[in-house]
Amino acid sequence: MSGGRIQALPASATADLEATLGHVFGNRLLLTEALTHPSMGGLDRRSAGKGYERLEFLGDRVLGLVVAEWLLERFPSEPEGALARRLTALVRAEALVVVAEKIGLGAHLLLSPGEQGSQGGIKPAILADACEAVIGALYLDAGLEAAKRFIRRHWDAPLEKARAAPPQDPKTGLQEWALARGLALPLYEDIGRTGPDHAPLFQVRVTVAGFDPVTASGPSKRAAEKAAADELLRIARTR
CATH class of the missing domain: 1.10.1520.10 (Ribonuclease III domain)
Structure with a gap:
């Protein structure tokens, strides 16, 4: 090396x-x-x-x-x-x-x-x-x-x-929530990207049947997907 x-x-x-x-x-x-x-x-x-x-x-x-x-x-x-x-x-x-x-x-x-x-x-x-x-x-x-x-x-x-309970990725949580109710898997769509190369901001939209789509942003596609999934899961659990 x-x-x-x-x-x-x-x-x-x-x-x-x-x-x-x-x-x-x-x-x-x-x-x-x-x-x-x-x-x-x-x-x-x-x-x-x-x-x-x-x-x-x-x-x-x-x-x-x-x-x-x-x-x-x-x-x-x-x-x-x-x-x-x-x-x-x-x-x-x-x-x-x-x-x-x-x-x-x-x-x-x-x-x-x-x-x-x-x-x-x-x-x-x-x-x-x-x-x-x-x-x-x-x-x-x-x-x-x-x-x-x-x-x-x-x-x-x-x-x-995280000792009290194993952490759960929001995307996994939303997927499990949807499957438990017989719904199709969440659909993620890239909406766009803004900002300079050193500080990009990605926008992603997630959709689950029966709910309005949720759009979120993040410094990476993964982060944006997680943010969108987290928000939609929060909305879904309040119904």
Whole structure:
């Protein structure tokens, strides 16, 4: 992972981040790579030919493993379906963004001028990917225990928040509500997209037989669909 032309960031540049991570990297190339957006390829001698995508791939699997094991410990009697819903909620991009913002990850990312100009350091997708990459870097530098310590420290609050009942995605909830009443599955339609590339706003409409369509917006199609489903489910349950 650390071959090629990448050159490690100096310790002084990442000391505060490493303190937050609870780990000082022995292989500083790994941390540098985890902080390097793919757009930097060829633009910076520290990061030419490198980016966080491979570490992101690994970090996604490490996060899933650690959280899955943790859920088995916390909920020893819960069935697989409920555990799966908890896992999905804890490893999705939204959860990663919360952690990335909490540790100030955006301020340490190496971004191309184009991404800097589009506020890439705070773009949710970039923050989520870089957070996974950092987890992958922790794993490669110091093993599973180092990654586990970081994950359990920063995912404890959301796990405890959902302790009372497994979280349910609004889209799943609306689908189950419709099927339980013999209705057709909800129909989602893309209405449009507005805003600049770095801050798009998607509009989605959802329809269920017997109800007026509901339109909602979000920074991604998935977010807009969830918002629309959540609102329609709220309306349906009040009838």
